[in-house]
Amino acid sequence: MLLEGSGCGYLPMERENLAATMEVNTPGDLKESFNVNSREAQNKWPDLVDFKATCIDYFDRMVKLAFIIMRIFALALNLPTDYFDEYITPPNAVLRLLNYPALEGSPLPQQLRSGEHTDYGTLTIVRPDSSGLQVYNRSAQWIDVKAPIDSFVLLFTIFWSYVIFEFLNMKLYVVLVCTFHSILDSFANGLIDSVSQLDLSFRENELK
Numbered sequence: 001m002l003l004e005g006s007g008c009g010y011l012p013m014e015r016e017n018l019a020a021t022m023e024v025n026t027p028g029d030l031k032e033s034f035n036v037n038s039r040e041a042q043n044k045w046p047d048l049v050d051f052k053a054t055c056i057d058y059f060d061r062m063v064k065l066a067f068i069i070m071r072i073f074a075l076a077l078n079l080p081t082d083y084f085d086e087y088i089t090p091p092n093a094v095l096r097l098l099n100y101p102a103l104e105g106s107p108l109p110q111q112l113r114s115g116e117h118t119d120y121g122t123l124t125i126v127r128p129d130s131s132g133l134q135v136y137n138r139s140a141q142w143i144d145v146k147a148p149i150d151s152f153v154l155l156f157t158i159f160w161s162y163v164i165f166e167f168l169n170m171k172l173y174v175v176l177v178c179t180f181h182s183i184l185d186s187f188a189n190g191l192i193d194s195v196s197q198l199d200l201s202f203r204e205n206e207l208k
Helices: 018-022 051-076 159-167
Strands: 008-011 032-037 092-100 114-117 123-128 133-136 142-144 153-156 181-183 195-203
Touching: 032 051, 051 092, 051 123
Parallel strands: none
Antiparallel strands: 008 032, 032 092, 092 195, 114 181, 123 153, 123 195, 133 142, 133 181
16 A cells, blocks of 8 residues: 555555664664655555545644744744745645554564654654654763653754755754654563654755
Protein backbone atom coordinates (compact mmCIF):
# COMPACT_ATOMS: atom_id res chain seq x y z
CA MET A 1 0.00 0.00 0.00
CA LEU A 2 3.02 2.25 -0.49
CA LEU A 3 3.06 4.61 -3.45
CA GLU A 4 6.59 3.96 -4.68
CA GLY A 5 8.81 7.01 -5.04
CA SER A 6 6.54 9.26 -2.99
CA GLY A 7 7.00 7.95 0.55
CA CYS A 8 3.21 8.03 0.90
CA GLY A 9 1.05 5.23 2.23
CA TYR A 10 2.06 2.42 4.59
CA LEU A 11 5.69 1.67 5.50
CA PRO A 12 6.24 -1.61 7.40
CA MET A 13 8.61 -2.30 10.28
CA GLU A 14 12.33 -1.77 9.53
CA ARG A 15 11.60 -0.19 6.14
CA GLU A 16 12.97 3.17 7.30
CA ASN A 17 16.41 3.88 8.78
CA LEU A 18 16.63 7.49 9.96
CA ALA A 19 20.15 7.13 11.36
CA ALA A 20 21.32 6.68 7.77
CA THR A 21 20.51 10.37 7.19
CA MET A 22 23.35 11.10 9.62
CA GLU A 23 25.61 8.61 7.79
CA VAL A 24 25.31 6.10 10.63
CA ASN A 25 24.87 2.45 9.67
CA THR A 26 22.29 0.76 11.94
CA PRO A 27 19.51 -1.82 11.49
CA GLY A 28 16.12 -0.58 10.29
CA ASP A 29 13.87 1.36 12.67
CA LEU A 30 11.42 -0.67 14.75
CA LYS A 31 8.29 1.20 13.74
CA GLU A 32 5.59 1.23 11.12
CA SER A 33 4.04 4.34 9.62
CA PHE A 34 1.33 5.71 7.38
CA ASN A 35 2.33 8.87 5.54
CA VAL A 36 0.01 11.51 4.06
CA ASN A 37 1.25 14.29 1.76
CA SER A 38 -0.28 17.74 1.26
CA ARG A 39 -0.21 16.91 -2.46
CA GLU A 40 -3.35 14.76 -2.57
CA ALA A 41 -2.43 13.06 -5.86
CA GLN A 42 0.52 11.36 -4.12
CA ASN A 43 -1.56 9.78 -1.37
CA LYS A 44 -2.53 6.13 -1.18
CA TRP A 45 -5.57 5.42 1.01
CA PRO A 46 -6.68 2.09 2.53
CA ASP A 47 -10.28 0.95 2.28
CA LEU A 48 -11.15 1.78 5.90
CA VAL A 49 -14.33 3.56 6.97
CA ASP A 50 -13.70 7.23 7.89
CA PHE A 51 -9.90 6.79 7.83
CA LYS A 52 -9.27 9.23 4.98
CA ALA A 53 -11.72 11.84 6.30
CA THR A 54 -10.22 11.64 9.81
CA CYS A 55 -6.65 12.00 8.50
CA ILE A 56 -7.52 14.98 6.30
CA ASP A 57 -9.35 16.72 9.15
CA TYR A 58 -6.39 16.23 11.49
CA PHE A 59 -3.95 17.27 8.77
CA ASP A 60 -5.83 20.52 8.15
CA ARG A 61 -5.87 21.36 11.85
CA MET A 62 -2.14 20.71 12.17
CA VAL A 63 -1.35 22.89 9.15
CA LYS A 64 -3.29 25.74 10.76
CA LEU A 65 -1.30 25.23 13.96
CA ALA A 66 1.95 25.24 11.97
CA PHE A 67 1.02 28.58 10.38
CA ILE A 68 0.40 30.05 13.83
CA ILE A 69 3.78 28.78 15.06
CA MET A 70 5.55 30.24 12.02
CA ARG A 71 3.96 33.61 12.78
CA ILE A 72 5.19 33.37 16.37
CA PHE A 73 8.70 32.69 15.03
CA ALA A 74 8.44 35.78 12.82
CA LEU A 75 7.57 37.94 15.82
CA ALA A 76 10.43 36.40 17.82
CA LEU A 77 12.81 37.46 15.02
CA ASN A 78 11.38 41.00 14.98
CA LEU A 79 9.81 40.44 11.57
CA PRO A 80 6.28 41.22 10.34
CA THR A 81 3.80 38.64 11.63
CA ASP A 82 3.03 37.27 8.15
CA TYR A 83 6.67 37.33 6.99
CA PHE A 84 6.93 33.57 6.35
CA ASP A 85 3.42 33.13 4.91
CA GLU A 86 4.45 33.42 1.27
CA TYR A 87 7.11 30.74 1.72
CA ILE A 88 4.72 28.16 3.15
CA THR A 89 1.70 28.85 0.93
CA PRO A 90 0.53 26.51 -0.38
CA PRO A 91 1.80 24.24 2.41
CA ASN A 92 4.29 21.54 1.52
CA ALA A 93 3.66 19.22 4.44
CA VAL A 94 3.70 15.56 5.47
CA LEU A 95 1.57 13.96 8.17
CA ARG A 96 3.06 10.77 9.60
CA LEU A 97 1.05 8.34 11.70
CA LEU A 98 3.70 6.34 13.53
CA ASN A 99 3.25 3.17 15.53
CA TYR A 100 5.85 1.45 17.70
CA PRO A 101 4.26 -1.94 18.47
CA ALA A 102 5.43 -4.33 21.17
CA LEU A 103 8.22 -6.63 20.01
CA GLU A 104 8.29 -10.39 20.29
CA GLY A 105 12.06 -10.50 20.78
CA SER A 106 15.00 -8.26 21.56
CA PRO A 107 16.17 -5.56 19.11
CA LEU A 108 19.43 -5.96 17.23
CA PRO A 109 22.53 -4.09 18.44
CA GLN A 110 22.14 -0.31 17.85
CA GLN A 111 18.55 -0.83 16.66
CA LEU A 112 16.11 1.82 17.90
CA ARG A 113 12.46 2.61 17.39
CA SER A 114 13.64 5.63 15.43
CA GLY A 115 17.34 6.23 14.81
CA GLU A 116 19.18 9.39 15.86
CA HIS A 117 18.44 12.18 13.38
CA THR A 118 17.36 15.75 12.75
CA ASP A 119 14.20 16.39 10.76
CA TYR A 120 14.04 17.84 7.27
CA GLY A 121 11.94 20.85 6.38
CA THR A 122 10.98 23.75 8.60
CA LEU A 123 9.48 22.33 11.78
CA THR A 124 8.04 19.15 13.20
CA ILE A 125 5.05 19.02 15.53
CA VAL A 126 4.94 15.77 17.47
CA ARG A 127 2.26 14.31 19.69
CA PRO A 128 3.85 11.49 21.71
CA ASP A 129 1.29 9.16 23.29
CA SER A 130 3.85 7.67 25.67
CA SER A 131 7.54 7.71 26.57
CA GLY A 132 10.51 7.05 24.31
CA LEU A 133 11.29 10.40 22.67
CA GLN A 134 14.73 11.76 23.56
CA VAL A 135 16.53 14.95 22.51
CA TYR A 136 20.22 15.84 22.52
CA ASN A 137 20.95 18.96 24.58
CA ARG A 138 23.77 21.51 24.52
CA SER A 139 25.58 19.59 27.26
CA ALA A 140 25.96 16.62 24.88
CA GLN A 141 23.45 14.55 26.85
CA TRP A 142 20.40 12.59 25.75
CA ILE A 143 17.40 13.56 27.87
CA ASP A 144 13.89 12.12 28.00
CA VAL A 145 11.04 14.28 26.75
CA LYS A 146 8.30 14.15 29.38
CA ALA A 147 5.41 15.83 27.61
CA PRO A 148 2.16 16.54 29.50
CA ILE A 149 -0.91 14.56 28.41
CA ASP A 150 -2.62 15.94 25.27
CA SER A 151 0.32 18.22 24.46
CA PHE A 152 2.51 18.72 21.41
CA VAL A 153 6.31 18.76 21.19
CA LEU A 154 7.92 21.16 18.71
CA LEU A 155 11.21 20.14 17.08
CA PHE A 156 13.38 22.62 15.18
CA THR A 157 15.09 21.58 11.94
CA ILE A 158 18.28 22.49 10.13
CA PHE A 159 16.22 24.97 8.07
CA TRP A 160 16.51 27.54 10.86
CA SER A 161 20.31 27.56 10.64
CA TYR A 162 19.98 28.58 7.01
CA VAL A 163 17.29 31.19 7.65
CA ILE A 164 19.10 32.82 10.55
CA PHE A 165 22.61 32.87 9.13
CA GLU A 166 22.13 33.11 5.37
CA PHE A 167 18.69 34.56 4.72
CA LEU A 168 18.15 36.91 7.67
CA ASN A 169 21.84 37.49 8.47
CA MET A 170 21.13 37.16 12.18
CA LYS A 171 22.98 35.42 14.98
CA LEU A 172 20.25 33.79 17.02
CA TYR A 173 21.38 30.20 16.68
CA VAL A 174 21.44 29.87 20.46
CA VAL A 175 17.68 30.52 20.43
CA LEU A 176 16.57 28.46 17.45
CA VAL A 177 18.73 25.36 17.21
CA CYS A 178 17.99 22.25 15.22
CA THR A 179 16.84 19.34 17.43
CA PHE A 180 18.80 16.07 17.31
CA HIS A 181 16.46 13.34 18.55
CA SER A 182 15.56 9.66 18.56
CA ILE A 183 12.95 7.18 19.78
CA LEU A 184 14.29 4.55 22.16
CA ASP A 185 12.88 1.19 23.15
CA SER A 186 11.02 1.50 26.44
CA PHE A 187 11.73 -1.34 28.84
CA ALA A 188 9.47 -1.84 31.84
CA ASN A 189 9.87 -5.01 33.88
CA GLY A 190 11.58 -6.64 30.92
CA LEU A 191 8.79 -5.74 28.48
CA ILE A 192 8.95 -3.36 25.53
CA ASP A 193 6.04 -0.93 25.65
CA SER A 194 3.93 -0.09 22.64
CA VAL A 195 4.22 3.56 21.60
CA SER A 196 2.16 5.55 19.10
CA GLN A 197 2.90 9.01 17.77
CA LEU A 198 1.59 11.58 15.32
CA ASP A 199 3.91 14.13 13.77
CA LEU A 200 3.76 16.73 11.03
CA SER A 201 6.81 17.83 9.05
CA PHE A 202 6.04 21.26 7.66
CA ARG A 203 8.50 21.90 4.85
CA GLU A 204 9.24 25.37 3.46
CA ASN A 205 8.76 26.32 -0.18
CA GLU A 206 11.83 27.75 -1.90
CA LEU A 207 13.03 30.97 -0.31
CA LYS A 208 13.32 33.86 -2.72
